[in-house]
Amino acid sequence: MKLVKVYVTLKNSVLDAQGEAIKSAINTMGYRKLNDVHMGKYFELNFADDYQGLEEDVDKICDDLLANPNIETYRFEIMEDA
Amino acid sequence: MKFAVVNFPGSNCDMDLYYAIRDGINEQVELVDYRATSLDGFDGVLIPGGFSYGDYLRSGAIAVHAPIVKEIIRFANDGKIVLGICNGFQILTELGLLPGALVRNEKGRFICETVELEVVNTQTPFTNEYQANETIKVPVAHGEGRYYCDNETLSQLEENEQIVFRYKNNINGSVALIAGVTNKQKNVLGMMPHPERALEEIVGSNDGLNLFQSIINNQVRVNN
Numbered sequence: 001m002k003l004v005k006v007y008v009t010l011k012n013s014v015l016d017a018q019g020e021a022i023k024s025a026i027n028t029m030g031y032r033k034l035n036d037v038h039m040g041k042y043f044e045l046n047f048a049d050d051y052q053g054l055e056e057d058v059d060k061i062c063d064d065l066l067a068n069p070n071i072e073t074y075r076f077e078i079m080e081d082a
Numbered sequence: 083m084k085f086a087v088v089n090f091p092g093s094n095c096d097m098d099l100y101y102a103i104r105d106g107i108n109e110q111v112e113l114v115d116y117r118a119t120s121l122d123g124f125d126g127v128l129i130p131g132g133f134s135y136g137d138y139l140r141s142g143a144i145a146v147h148a149p150i151v152k153e154i155i156r157f158a159n160d161g162k163i164v165l166g167i168c169n170g171f172q173i174l175t176e177l178g179l180l181p182g183a184l185v186r187n188e189k190g191r192f193i194c195e196t197v198e199l200e201v202v203n204t205q206t207p208f209t210n211e212y213q214a215n216e217t218i219k220v221p222v223a224h225g226e227g228r229y230y231c232d233n234e235t236l237s238q239l240e241e242n243e244q245i246v247f248r249y250k251n252n253i254n255g256s257v258a259l260i261a262g263v264t265n266k267q268k269n270v271l272g273m274m275p276h277p278e279r280a281l282e283e284i285v286g287s288n289d290g291l292n293l294f295q296s297i298i299n300n301q302v303r304v305n306n
Contacts, residue, residue, distance in 0.1 A: 010185075014230055015255065017186040041139075065147070068140055068176065070183040071230055 002047045003081035004058050008067045008074045009040035041066075046081065054078060083125040083301050084110040088154070090145045091116065095131035095168065095278065102278040103128075107294045116148040126163035126297060127154055129170030131223070131276060141184065141226045142172030151177065163207060163297055164270040168224055171262070171272030180265055180272045181239065182231035184224075188255025192225040196286055198250035199261055199275060203243050206264055207300035208271045211292035217250060218289035220275040222261075227274040229256035229263075242266050247273055 010016045016038055023037040043066060047054055058076055067074040087099045096113060103111035114121070121127060135144035145151070158164045158179050166174040174180045187193060196219050201212040212218065231239070236258060239245050247262035254274075262273030277290030 013232070014185060015188060015228075017188060017190040017228075021190045065143065066139070068143065068183055070175075070181075070232075071185055 001049060001081040002051055002054060003079050004043075004045040004047065004054070004076055005079070006043040006045065006058070006062060006066055006074060006076040007040055008043070008062075008072050009038055010071060011073055014071045083298060084112070084123060085126045085128055086112055086114040086121055086124040087128045087130055088150055089113050089115055089130070090132070090134035090148060090173075092134045092136055093130045093132035093169065095276065098276070098278040099128050099130045099167070102281055102290070102294055106278075106281045106291055107298055109298065114150065116145070116150050118150050119153060121150075121153045121157050124157075124162075125301065126165070127157055129154070129164070129166040129173055130278075131168030131170060134169055134173065137169075137226075140172075140176070141169060142174075142176040145169075145173045146176045155179065158265070158270050161267060161269050163300075165208065165297075166270075166272040167276055167278065168227075168274055171274055172226065174270065174272040179270050180263055181235050181244075182229055182257075182260075182263070184226050184274070185228050185230050186226050187224070187228050187253075192223075193227070193253055194221075194223045196221045196280075197253055197275065199247045200250055201246070202248050203246050203264075205243070206246055206268045206271070206296075208264070208293055208296050209246055210299055211296040218292075219280065219287040220277055220290055221279045221286070222253065222275045224254070224274055227256070228254045229260040229274070231257055239263060244268075246271060247275065 019037040019039045062074045085103050089096050172184045201216045248259040264271045277293040280287040280290030
């Protein structure tokens, strides 16, 4: 199987309200020297071993569904999954 | 006029919209299932609020791939009336029929209250019954209603007079206080506030009624 790991995060220009709330909670826990928290999404997609044009198709899946290019960026890695 | 209210799994303002058309302006209305593939015979499409597909992934993101959506795109491209309220607005931006996106409120809190809006543009099929710069009271109920777009998009929105409603106060951190925008052609409107919940004084405001009446007026003008 081919395992694709996809990471989606908000662009830096978009305020990450959830990240801010988490940051303030971590500060409350006593960890004061925390600069920033960015919250994102993580996906694992399993494809058939003989999948052709995988990179191109994952790119399209990200653009069309997993991420909204207006507000988010994504990156992914493809690996062999035993 | 005959309106379709599109029902996605998780829509929950569909009946409010249905009654707004049937009892508010006495026009024809039907609920249309998300699995339907035709909007033939309808003059306007209304996409209701709610939590389509449980807001999984991003609000509106999964609804975009439902069977009825191709038909909504065709309908919009034909210049017919498309109105998306709340989750409907989120769906229209995810679809790319409207620019920008709706993200989590600045303070991270769900906001449920009646707010004041400024009617910025009265030269649209949705607002011709309002006075220029009129202030209206309409309820909002959203956790992800912060309108976001980049500066270039904002300039285009202003240049083409696509900003239709602005919040009088900054409730959620929206860019330029934007509460509702149209496409360039002005036949597609998306807005976070709920005009269908402001049809009678007894519920606090009837300021939403003019929006639906505007659509009818517009149609009369087009037909004449």
